[in-house]
Amino acid sequence: MASEIGYKTILISSKYFTVEKWEIKDLCDLISLDVFLLICIVNGMGELLYEDGSITLTMGSSIMIPANMGKYQIKGNIEAIVSYVNKY
Structure with a gap:
């Protein structure tokens, strides 16, 4: 059974963008x-699972998740820095 992000910490947030730290287990x-x-x-390390396949995630790798990707999963034990633009 899948869960939500184990820990999500907002590192910085402004009118224009947000940077978070995600800790994912399982x-x-x-x-x-x-x-x-x-x-x-x-x-x-872990794996990004989505409708059309999967991508291996290892320390130092970066990936862009498009706005129209829909549902996806991250499997493994991972700490990640996640950035996104805020709609203003």
């Missing part, structure tokens, strides 16, 4: 926002 169900996400893996 399997996490997610859905894309109305804006794209930039995810940078800072520790651990």
